[in-house]
Amino acid sequence: MKTNEQRHLLILTCTVCPQVNSNLVRSDREQRLKDYITSLANVQKLSRGIEIDFLVAENSNSVEFIHSGLKKIGVNLDNFTFFSCEQDSLSAISGISAGEHGILREVAASFPLINYDVIWKLTGRLSIENLDKLVSKSTGDFRANRFFSQDHTIDSRFFGMTTNVFKEFALNPPKYSEIPQGKEEFHSGDVFRAIEFYLGFYALRLESKGLSVRGLPGIPLYRGISASTGKSLDGLQTRIKVKVLNRFRRFFIKGLLGVGP
Numbered sequence: 001m002k003t004n005e006q007r008h009l010l011i012l013t014c015t016v017c018p019q020v021n022s023n024l025v026r027s028d029r030e031q032r033l034k035d036y037i038t039s040l041a042n043v044q045k046l047s048r049g050i051e052i053d054f055l056v057a058e059n060s061n062s063v064e065f066i067h068s069g070l071k072k073i074g075v076n077l078d079n080f081t082f083f084s085c086e087q088d089s090l091s092a093i094s095g096i097s098a099g100e101h102g103i104l105r106e107v108a109a110s111f112p113l114i115n116y117d118v119i120w121k122l123t124g125r126l127s128i129e130n131l132d133k134l135v136s137k138s139t140g141d142f143r144a145n146r147f148f149s150q151d152h153t154i155d156s157r158f159f160g161m162t163t164n165v166f167k168e169f170a171l172n173p174p175k176y177s178e179i180p181q182g183k184e185e186f187h188s189g190d191v192f193r194a195i196e197f198y199l200g201f202y203a204l205r206l207e208s209k210g211l212s213v214r215g216l217p218g219i220p221l222y223r224g225i226s227a228s229t230g231k232s233l234d235g236l237q238t239r240i241k242v243k244v245l246n247r248f249r250r251f252f253i254k255g256l257l258g259v260g261p
Contacts, residue, residue, distance in 0.1 A: 002189030006117040008052040008135055008160075012040060014124035015105045016062035019091045025230035026066040032195045032227075033062070037069040039224050044075055044125035049132040052079070054125065055111065056104045059085040083107060093179040097156075097195035101170070108170035118143075123157045126224040126233065134158075135216055141165050142206055144199065154199035158220050165211065174198050 014036050017029050026032060040056065047054075056066060063084045070077060081147045085106045091099030102123065113119060120135065128134065144159035161169060173192045176198075193199040222233040 008050070008114065008118045008120060009050055009055060009113065009116040010043070010047075010120040010122055010135075011055045011057055011104065012043065012105055012122055012124040013100050014056060014058040014066060015060050015064070015088060015091075015099065017060035018096075019060070019088045019121075019153065020096060020101070023228050024096075026072065026225060029062075031147075032125065032254070033065055035225060036066050037073065040070055041073060041075045042223060043122070044232040046127060046129060046131045047135075047191050048125040049166065050055055050136050052120075052135060053116070054080045054085055055107065056080060057085055058124075059088040059099065059103050059106075061087060081111075083111065083231050094168055095194065097198075098173070098176040100174070101173040101195055101198075102158075103105070105168040105173055108167045113163050113167060115195060118160050119163055120160040121156075121158070125227060126157060126222050128158060128181045129221040129223060130218055131220075134216050134220060135160075137217040138176065138214065139212070141211040142203055142213045145202070145212075145216050145219065147196065147202070152158045152200040153194075153196040154203060156195045157222065158216075159177055161197065169202060174201075175196065 016036065018024060018027055018031050018032070041052065049087075056063065058066060061071050061084065063082050065083050067077075083106075085103050088099045088102065090102045107113075108143075117211070118138075122128065138160060141162050142159070142165060143161070144154045147153045147155060176189050176194070178193055180193070191203070192201070207213050225231065226233055
């Protein structure tokens with residue numbers, strides 16, 4: 001399928017039965033399953049203006065429950081593929097970023113990504129109201145937004161890469177650890193606390209090799225519940241702020257004259 005002459009695939013990462021409880025408020029299996037079904041149905045609805053395929057990748061032996069739940073509520077699954085990954089054994093040892101990167105690694109190793117030009121990843125419990133614009137107007141070898149509260153991290157909830165770049169990223173995960181690394185560990189090998197930090201590091205590597213890293217054409221207007229806090233991501237105040245910022249985004253960027261905030 002083509003959007004702006006490019007074929008897009010959106011990988012939706014899912015873990016119905018998480019293998020960790022720390023830093024995770026929303027851990028109940030039935031609750032999370034409902035979250036996935038609701039969000040994936042919304043993703044399908046919000047993508048009607050673009051041509052894109054979906055790959056639902058799940059790593060707790062529950063992908064069939066997501067499939068049957070979506071089918072039960074009448075979601076058109078013509079452009080959906082469901083992919084069952086190995087049972088997650090990484091998150092309990094190295095943190096949830098290791099488990100999520102493990103999903104992407106399995107997909108890159110087993111799924112025919114060559115059929116697509118751009119591979120996107122979205123956390124499966126979330127949907128994005130402005131998904132059509134973000135996908136259709138994006139450019140670059142790596143397409144993502146940075147978190148400016150932590151200057152060297154990238155929003156891992158939603159990002160895209162050209163296929164070859166994505167495969168190199170997904171097939172070569174770094175070492176993850178949620179244990180803080182002291183300064184004495186600086187020269188003992190790279191260890192990343194979360195995928196947000198590794199994405200920032202990976203973006204710098206790409207740019208140093210002459211590849212392009214581009215911000216998304218807008219801030220994603222997320223819908224859903226944060227698993228770590230249990231709070232809604234699409235409250236009225238947040239929605240108003242994001243819509244205002246997106247409306248004037250191009251003027252802010254021009255005004256910065258190439259200097260990030």
